[in-house]
Amino acid sequence: MSAAELARDGPALHGPELAARLERTWSRDPGLLGWLATVDHKEIGRRYLVTAFVFLALAGVLALAMRVQLARPDQNIIGAARYNEIFTMHGTTMMFLFAVPVMDAVAIYLIPLMLGSRATSFARLNAFSYYVYLAGGLLLWIAFVLNVGPDVGWFAYVPLSGPEYGVGKRADIWAQMVTFTEVAALSVAVVLTATILKQRAPGMSLDRMPLFAWAILVTSLMVIFSMPSVALASGMLLSDRLVGTQFYNPTENGDALLWQHLFWFFGHPEVYIIFLPAVGFVSEITATFCRRPVFAYPVMVMAVVSIGLLAFGLWVHHMFATGLPRVGYSFYTAASMAVAIPTGIQIFCWITTIWLGRPRFAVPFLYVLAFIVTFVIGGLTGVMVASVPLDLQLHDSYFIVAHFHYVLIGGAVFPLLGAITYWYPKVTGRLMSERLGKVSFWLLFGSFQLTFFPMHLSGMLGMPRRVYTYPAGLGLELPNLLSSIGAFLVALAFVLFIANVVLSLRRGAIAGPNPWDAGGLEWATSSPPPSYNFAHVPSVGSAMPLWDGALQWMSGLRVDEKEMLLTTVVSARPVLREPVPEPSIWPFISALALTVMFVSSIFSPWAVLFGLLPLGIALIAWFWPKQLEPTAEPVIE
């Protein structure tokens, strides 16, 4: 068979016949094996999303437990030790198992659709990452249920987490959970970076790329350059605990502060790894609901890039209270305040977009407005604590708790809920209920302020974080009671949101391809998208191709094998037709082998050596090419 005879889409093959043949090529096998072997980014993205929300619910329940304990002074409903476990699990779950993976989830689902591609790059690595993430989450939570959950804070400072004070396996489980989530997050970062740089539709040059894709590109690069730090730090912690190295042991000239430096070199960029995808959500939603592109696109891109760079120069502001040289104080204060500049510019760009546009106050856009209000408050308290004298006063107090919940919930979770409401019709084919959406939105916005605003006051009154109770008579009763009442209302708002998600699956209005009349490529295909995303390759001539009538199509990809188009990095000219990996069980088995190795290495260092053998076999089977068919072209790597 010559290359010319291979089935390709084009004038001779389109419409329902093409759709049926592409569906045969791209759909996965039914049954459990097919489910475990799938490499479809939409399916993996949905799994990530559901899993991340399960962890959100679990961590949310822990938050409620803490608020019950703190509702009144001198209570002993939860003892000190259990309380340590609970705040550790809450923070660890929220940061490692919810905030980062949930952003990955949305990006894995949407990025190929936004770029007009049929798949992500390295589709099997993408599938692998999900199983590794799931295994890390299960390790943490099974340990918690078995009463060996970590109790050393989500940052696990040494010496508390070191061999001398962190007896038992609690800290090891924390450290190994970090390893799992790092492997997963790094894998996704590689997948997304390559996808964004190499798989954009022809004509989608960098200056026409959706702002969400810019945000995810910068986020992925930040993951690549920051996560090795916590992986190294937790590896050193494990080896201090298991094989007697002395990295953090001051009596053998190790240093506990080495942990803090390595942890925060990751930990601070982590905040922006959570925040920047939200910048992308807000930009997409604002453009659609104001019916105009976001004001000053190049400035927005530069702001995203400069936040990405500045985020690596801020980590020491988490360590002001450890005692630093004066130059260090000045430098990190200046850098911490400087990051407010690009962030502020973004806020003004969004406000200008709203000002110049014709805003429609639908639920996704309401979340944008709530984001702007709440994030600005959190940003301003951030500028306050960038100042060393004030930070020394407020460090480890509830003022900090208030600050980071304003920036993380206001800055990331509000935009996330807006994004879910906005893209829900694309994923499910139906719209969420607007009325129920508004009820849960207003309840959440109000109860969030009720929960976290009083924490500013209890913090300034001197209430420390991570302490299981507080004495009566210091003026802490009222703010704590308000926070506790608010927390339950927040939970109710989330229940309503989830109820809306579930009920709308059946009852929501049919959406059609583009219910919001938006301008991006993801709205050019059906809702939900077919397994192959697009029947033909879209070709774009502007940043908002569906608005500008600038969408054209290209033909010629293979129909009977999975194939996608690669384009050049800057100007997105077609360069290569790339085979997409077939579904494979081996990423799942590799993740399983990795899990056995990681978990057993908590108990014996030799497990690393013996665990390598099954892992190596699984990886070789993963990468070994499938049996060649007698076709004129290679079909799979």
Add this chain to the structure above:
Amino acid sequence: MSDAPTFERDLADVPTSAFGARSLTWWGVIAFMAIEATGFALAIAAYFFLMAHEHSWPPEPWLPPDLLAGSLFTAVILLSEVPNTLAKRAAEKHDLPAVRQLLILMAVIGAVLLVLRGFEFNSLNVRWTDNAYGSVMWLLLFLHTTHIATDWADTLVLAALMHTREGEEDRRFTDTSENSLYWRFVWLTWLPIYLLLYWVPRWVP
């Protein structure tokens, strides 16, 4: 069939394999190199951070590592770039017999390096449990060893693959070329670590 969209271009003539930045494999390799280089850079930062706590490096009474094994290792890994470059060029010229021979040679070199590495661990003159100096010396050597071992396994698999019918595929030549690229990363990262392990403890008072 009257509703066919108009197509502005047919992509059937676009090629299906390429080397370097045009291929997806290259971007994957570059991304993993960035991750691992960051890990090395941070481990090196930890080395200097811990050095600042000592009055001498190595701390009294430990001796710097013996030079022989590490220097032999360095000589071999530097020389390995010759067959490595030849393998990369042969792959890019689709010269299958040459690729087969050179990959076997690279696999043998990898095995020799792993043996030399074993002697290196034995000549550090400090154990990882002794003090923070010992821990960080072992850390750097261990981190680099994982790279030697990974690339060795990768080269073995690739060499086996190239001896099957799969070896005639264009994409396997891309894999060989990117494997050579990764080997350059492995020996380039060794050079600063060699200095830190063997020479800095001799130069710092």
